[in-house]
Amino acid sequence: MAPTPHQSKTAKAKLIAGGKQPKARITRYLKTTESQLVEGAKTSLLLKGIRCSDGMSTVLKDMRSVQSPHAKLLTKNNMIVPFDDAGQQSLEFLTTKNDAALFALASHNKKRPNNLVMGRTFDRRILDMVELGILQYRSLNDFGGLPKKRLGSKPLLQFVGDSWSSDINLKRLQNLLMDFYRGDPVDSLILSGLDHVMVFTAAETSLGGQELHPVIHQRTYYMKLKKDPKGGKAPVPYLTPSGPDMDFKVRRTQFASPDLWKLAMKQPASVKAKKKKNQTTNIFGETIGRLHLERQDIDKRTGKKAKALRLAERLEKEEEGAAVESELGRETEQMSSEFKQAYGFAPDV
Numbered sequence: 001m002a003p004t005p006h007q008s009k010t011a012k013a014k015l016i017a018g019g020k021q022p023k024a025r026i027t028r029y030l031k032t033t034e035s036q037l038v039e040g041a042k043t044s045l046l047l048k049g050i051r052c053s054d055g056m057s058t059v060l061k062d063m064r065s066v067q068s069p070h071a072k073l074l075t076k077n078n079m080i081v082p083f084d085d086a087g088q089q090s091l092e093f094l095t096t097k098n099d100a101a102l103f104a105l106a107s108h109n110k111k112r113p114n115n116l117v118m119g120r121t122f123d124r125r126i127l128d129m130v131e132l133g134i135l136q137y138r139s140l141n142d143f144g145g146l147p148k149k150r151l152g153s154k155p156l157l158q159f160v161g162d163s164w165s166s167d168i169n170l171k172r173l174q175n176l177l178m179d180f181y182r183g184d185p186v187d188s189l190i191l192s193g194l195d196h197v198m199v200f201t202a203a204e205t206s207l208g209g210q211e212l213h214p215v216i217h218q219r220t221y222y223m224k225l226k227k228d229p230k231g232g233k234a235p236v237p238y239l240t241p242s243g244p245d246m247d248f249k250v251r252r253t254q255f256a257s258p259d260l261w262k263l264a265m266k267q268p269a270s271v272k273a274k275k276k277k278n279q280t281t282n283i284f285g286e287t288i289g290r291l292h293l294e295r296q297d298i299d300k301r302t303g304k305k306a307k308a309l310r311l312a313e314r315l316e317k318e319e320e321g322a323a324v325e326s327e328l329g330r331e332t333e334q335m336s337s338e339f340k341q342a343y344g345f346a347p348d349v
Contacts, residue, residue: 074094117130
């Protein structure tokens with residue numbers, strides 16, 4: 001029988017405390033690592049593999065600069081093979097220790113040169129990983145003297161190419177890249193806070209009529225918003241290449257199973273927006289509501305009438321009464337005349 005969440009939490013606390021009752025400091029730490037209804041920005045752990053060239057070290061440094069302050073770089077080499085069970089256990093340990101949900105492992109060897117493994121975790125376990133082979137790279141230092149993004153600013157992400165919607169592997173890679181570079185979750189943005197754009201273009205390649213893995217071109221631009229020279233209200237963006245720029249292709253993938261992916265995407269009921277019944281929005285953005293009422297007998301309904309209407313109604317009733325009285329008088333006179341003709345004298349009224 002599986003332990004309850006409370007039993008698992010108590011066992012974990014005792015394990016960290018060395019088998020003893022956890023101290024208040026450890027209890028506070030465990031409370032910060034618990035799942036929350038609204039998660040903040042995800043931290044990325046950037047580390048080196050068994051062998052890492054200077055070029056791949058530069059890639060990690062630039063990734064830390066782009067993701068700062070939500071990135072942590074480890075400078076020592078790690079004996080980790082990410083697609084092995086032992087290597088995944090090491091990655092799970094390091095991400096848990098550094099409280100990071102995302103990781104990137106850079107390595108370089110003869111079989112897989114300029115190798116970059118990007119992945120993320122769910123519930124302190126590896127969720128998915130993608131191995132990328134870097135074909136060409138231009139670092140931030142190659143764009144010296146050009147303006148760069150501000151610290152902690154959010155990028156605009158643009159994915160160009162039909163492969164992002166048709167290839168299932170690129171769909172998952174797109175979701176992973178958005179998770180890596182999205183930064184702090186916010187409800188709204190101001191235009192002055194947008195200062196850089198990251199464009200990912202998937203270019204399809206073929207060899208001898210056989211389609212190969214598409215090459216993905218990553219380009220980063222510094223964006224400056226200026227007034228529209230034509231007099232429009234919306235500002236016009238002016239783009240300047242700022243780096244880092246990268247060309248890479250997908251080598252290996254390890255994605256989560258459908259059941260695990262569904263579990264990772266599940267949201268608490270309290271966070272989901274409640275559906276508003278009997279309320280729709282038309283094409284003009286207007287909200288239209290529908291009311292359900294019992295059947296009303298309008299004929300028997302009487303509302304407040306104006307003074308003129310009340311006077312007209314009284315006059316109408318008086319006229320109807322006078323007409324009825326005159327009709328009754330005529331009928332009485334006719335009956336009296338008929339009675340006199342029959343009996344020779346008028347009846348007593």
